[in-house]
Amino acid sequence: GGSPRAHSYTKYNTWSDIQNWMNSISSSNPNLISKQVIGNTYEGRPMTVLKLGKASSSAKPAIFMDCGIHAREWISPAFCQWFVKEALSTYGSDSQMTSLLNQMDVFVLPVFNIDGYAYTHTNNRMWRKTRSSRSGSSCVGADPNRNFDAGWCTLGASSNPCSDTFCGYSPESEIEVKNVADFIRRNKSVIKAYITMHSYSQLLLFPYSYKYGLAADHSELLKVAQGASAALQSLYGTRYTSGPGATTIYPAAGGSDDWAYDLGVKYSYTFELRDTGRYGFLLPESQIKPTCEETMLAFKYIAAYVQKN
Numbered sequence: 001g002g003s004p005r006a007h008s009y010t011k012y013n014t015w016s017d018i019q020n021w022m023n024s025i026s027s028s029n030p031n032l033i034s035k036q037v038i039g040n041t042y043e044g045r046p047m048t049v050l051k052l053g054k055a056s057s058s059a060k061p062a063i064f065m066d067c068g069i070h071a072r073e074w075i076s077p078a079f080c081q082w083f084v085k086e087a088l089s090t091y092g093s094d095s096q097m098t099s100l101l102n103q104m105d106v107f108v109l110p111v112f113n114i115d116g117y118a119y120t121h122t123n124n125r126m127w128r129k130t131r132s133s134r135s136g137s138s139c140v141g142a143d144p145n146r147n148f149d150a151g152w153c154t155l156g157a158s159s160n161p162c163s164d165t166f167c168g169y170s171p172e173s174e175i176e177v178k179n180v181a182d183f184i185r186r187n188k189s190v191i192k193a194y195i196t197m198h199s200y201s202q203l204l205l206f207p208y209s210y211k212y213g214l215a216a217d218h219s220e221l222l223k224v225a226q227g228a229s230a231a232l233q234s235l236y237g238t239r240y241t242s243g244p245g246a247t248t249i250y251p252a253a254g255g256s257d258d259w260a261y262d263l264g265v266k267y268s269y270t271f272e273l274r275d276t277g278r279y280g281f282l283l284p285e286s287q288i289k290p291t292c293e294e295t296m297l298a299f300k301y302i303a304a305y306v307q308k309n
């Protein structure tokens with residue numbers, strides 16, 4: 001772990017290695033990358049956002065991407081690490097990445113649910129939630145993707161603290177969710193797109209999940225999602241389905257994408273990365289590289305569209 005050169009982008013890294021990598025890569029190129037801690041997790045780990053983009057004295061329009069909101073979805077943080085490496089290594093040579101980082105900033109939160117991610121490495125590979133606990137409850141954690149203030153706990157979520165889709169005791173009761181929501185609210189005037197990486201199912205979802213009604217921007221969001229899915233499929237033939245969350249996977253309230261969209265971030269997407277169930281959350285490390293390469297094409301498609309609109 002540690003120095004960007006020694007860091008493996010084709011293995012599932014521990015939180016400790018990711019933290020060391022973030023510290024070294026964010027000081028490797030001060031013109032293109034910086035880091036900021038947006039708050040601590042329940043167990044006190046620093047939630048670290050990497051800001052990529054040509055340093056500018058004035059605020060630039062931005063994209064916000066988070067990975068690892070669900071602890072067991074290991075391919076997600078792997079993609080955020082891959083993205084940062086690709087952005088820094090192709091800036092100056094890849095014309096689209098160069099244009100993107102010159103004109104926009106990309107905020108990357110490589111691990112949203114750090115406590116849960118660490119717990120999947122030490123105790124329970126299939127853990128999903130945060131690791132918060134409250135006196136009087138025998139069960140730990142809430143589902144951070146049910147804890148956002150978007151139709152909170154109305155459907156597709158549970159008010160049972162022992163459920164894997166426990167919505168929490170109130171919207172943003174999970175400190176990790178509050179830290180991210182506060183950051184996005186602070187920067188909402190510049191954030192044009194919100195992208196959150198999950199696995200698995202090979203889906204490109206957009207609002208709404210908390211209701212069956214179509215979003216005001218449904219046709220545009222669908223058009224961009226279909227273009228991004230086609231770009232992704234062009235590399236290895238991996239097939240994605242695009243659509244609103246409620247009808248494409250299942251109805252579920254409290255999701256981060258619905259919350260960002262209702263805040264005014266129009267281009268709000270949830271990726272469900274590989275695969276479709278053969279390995280599920282346990283995607284082999286041999287698939288990290290192809291998954292990240294194809295997903296880069298989808299991200300760049302969306303980013304290019306956002307840049308132009």
Ligand SMILES: O=C(O)[C@H](Cc1ccccc1)CC(O)(O)C[N+](=O)[O-]
Pocket residue numbers: 070145198199200205209245249252253255256257258270272
């Ligand atoms: O249940 C979830 O939070 C996501 C689906 C989703 C995505 C966006 C908003 C609400 C729900 C599915 C997943 O990534 O957790 C994968 N899974 O449950 O297997």
Ligand SMILES: [Zn+2]
Pocket residue numbers: 070073145198199
């Ligand atoms: Zn998930």
